[in-house]
Amino acid sequence: MLRYTSKRLLQSLITLLIVASLGFLMLRLMPLSGYFQDGTWNKMSWETKVPILQKLGLYDVHQEPINPFVQLFNYYKSIITTGSFGESTQLYTGRQVSEVIGSRIGVSMGLGLSALAMSLILGFWLGVGMARYKNGILDNIGMGYIVVVTAVPPVVIYFFVQYYVTLLLKTSMIYRSGQFMTYITPAIAIALVPLGSYALWIRRYMVDDLNKDYVKLAYAKGLSSRAVMFRHVLRNAFIPMAYSLPIAILGTLSGAIIMEPVFSVPGMGQLYIQSIGKRDNNFVQAIVIIYAAMGILGVFLGDVLAVIVDPRIKLVKKGETR
């Protein structure tokens, strides 16, 4: 296990380095005019643009362009020596990138985790109920709900929630920090779709497994249907979900790219879009690194969790990685 873990971590680090470097170099393909917005490119003379390009790390003190690979080297060097992602250059000029990201991650995670908890708990009970009373009223209503939330584009659902739920709760249409009631609507909005898919998964698994031999055996042993359901079937149904849970939890860090602009949530999703819009390279690079790290870590944790939940799964086989 230890050997496997260290090998996986090393692989992850290399993957991360490749992703970050590619992202960095691709940003350098942008023409210089992209850094000068609101018509400033044509209003400014070249001699006044150079100091800005120097500040962006694109030009050196002798007013010559710096090779992108040298810039990449400088970037890693400054991360290692200063231990930070540097300063914002265009979006929140002069602020530390890590400071802004730090303030935003909390907002996104708070909303994301509450939405995840909401969708897991409600989805679970809805799925169980639908399986228990298959073809009954609850099953039909649940199915109708699942079809609707899967078929309708998420942004429509968000606008729907924003318009009607805020009317119902008599709260602001947008997120306002310090006002708890305004956190509820965005969390509900992003919980609705995963709620449907969790319910669908639980229901399908339970209905399938009810015809399996081990269930028949359990019934034959005289166990109550409640015990069969919860002690045997549900445990099995949870294993595949274990893979995706770490990714889902870590995913809340990245924020909701579509939802956040709708509710004006000052989270990571908006930050990502805004930093690209403003061509703030230091932000984009830092966020790319964070996203990539989360993806890699999420898959790894999913594997580890699966081993814990399901004793049949082994990560190492004859000294090789899975």
Added chain:
Amino acid sequence: MKKRILALLAAMVLLFSACASDPSSSPGDVSPGEGTPGDATPGEETPGDPEIVSEDYHSYSGSDITILNPLVTFYSSDFQVNSYLMDPLVMINNKGEIEPGLATSWEKSADGLKWTFKIREGVMWLRNDGTEYAEVTSQDFVDSMTYLLDPATASMSVDFALQFIEGAADYYSAMGAYNTAVADGDTSAVPPDIATVGVKAVDKYTVEYTQTWDIPYFLSYATFTHLIPISKAFVEEIGGIAEYGTTKENYLGYGAYLFKTWDVGEKWEFTKNEKYYLADRIHINNMSFVMLADYNTIYEMFKRGEIIAAPLVGSIYDMALADPEVEPYVFRTRIRVDSWQYYFNVNSERTPETENLLPAIQNINFRKAVFAAFNRTAVLSVSTKITPEDMRRNSINTRGWIFDDTGKDYMDFGNLSKYEDPSYDSYNPDLAKTLIETAKTELGSSVTWPVTIQLLVQSDDASAVQEANVIKQSIEETLGTDNVVVAFQEFAGLDYFEKSDAGAYDFTRGGWIPDYADPAAFLEIYQASGYIGSINGIDQLPEYDEFNSMIEAAKYISDKTARYEALAKVEEYMIDNALVLPMQGSGGNFSINKVINPYEGFQLNPIGLCSTSMLDVIVGTTPLTPEEREAQKAAFDASLAD
């Protein structure tokens, strides 16, 4: 690369049409009536009316502040917030009149080169919580210039100082050389002396600027962010100019409001600064802005009373008119002074087939024929559904913001007023047909007919495609496809910008957002050294030399009357010789707003730092009746005509 900006600028017109009630999108200034030495008397402000009660102002902003440091930034949100926290030396109101800002009086020296500003005594630098830091003195203006002219500050707008302030350009280059030398480890390098630059603290409350020449529009430039004070002691305390304005705590103001909350990416909150010298003209006690970009949400929040203003874009306009509760608040914004023209690109990237067009473009009658065949109203109606002809502009400059010393509007010089005749329309199919025949005769065998005019079309922009189709239809129907064919080069995304950079078009739209009040600002961009002229190869047209010598002779005239007389002739020459086809201004959008005196103060000022000032603004609980609003508008128009 510059050509891309052309396309971007063209796109910006549409963008502006989309952000109806957004604050000024461009720094700069407008001014008439400037230049009369000492024409403002200190303490002339209207005394406050204690009866006036305004609601709080809750609104939105499409984008957050990038940095508060006014010396560095060029972005509209940053200027907007700065206009709440500080005043420039002088301000220009709705009617284009100069009002005192931080300065109470000003005068120009006899040789016309020096401007002396007397600043208010006892104005204190305030931290964002309202505590006093130090007094604002004339030395703060000199220190501010020292920061601005250091390339290491990386100002986006320093160019204006380099052009207008004596010695600034030399100081800037010397400072750049000094910075390089220091970076290279040269310890013997000596920085230049700020005394060589035309800014001087005469006494504690008097600051003097020396201009590079007797610039007739210098006072309008004084409303901009270069001639502002910065407290050097404070900058050094927070660790240098790079830190100034990065947070609300790292900033000092002296203006109408205190910056209470800046929740990054979420909201701004301001409270009235009771110590502000014009506090009796500030009626709104609290302001808040949330970051919001979706127009439907903004409109719904207006209806629910969460915010007090919203733009009416697309179908929202119809919804607002149909809603009796919203309809009384509907208001059309003033058409901005920005100016946009169509013109031919002589430098187009040519294939052997399109080489055929070149002699035609150089023929004046051909250009006139195409311009006369171009139905501008139809093109404008693509993005402006309601009365698009209001957006149409027949001249390059517009009325109501540039005046000479006697108050005569620039548009009254020369024959410019002929373009303001409501019935004037360059679109004239009969004339176009005659002109194209004349052009064909004149061009003889040098051109094979039909000629093809290439338009570059951004295929992923629906309204751009629609506009291109309208242009094609109007030109081809009028001139006949046996004479002129309009072809599209359609590209999406980055490919479009690449083609645009490469100049792969024959005919396009470009324009300018001015930074100071002068008609030449719009005309000199077409000189071969100007930002459009350097791209479109205008100097290859036979009429160019005449145009160029006319504008060179006009643009350095200091006397306003003579200057406008000469520039009016240049403008007329450009239009009548089909160097450009004037098209439109921007703005003129519909919005809803609970401000009950939209024609007062600075609210309609098209550009400038003070254009977002809250002086005199009143937010009401009950909307104006349509009659009241009409009466206000009529009174405003009448006051402009004076």
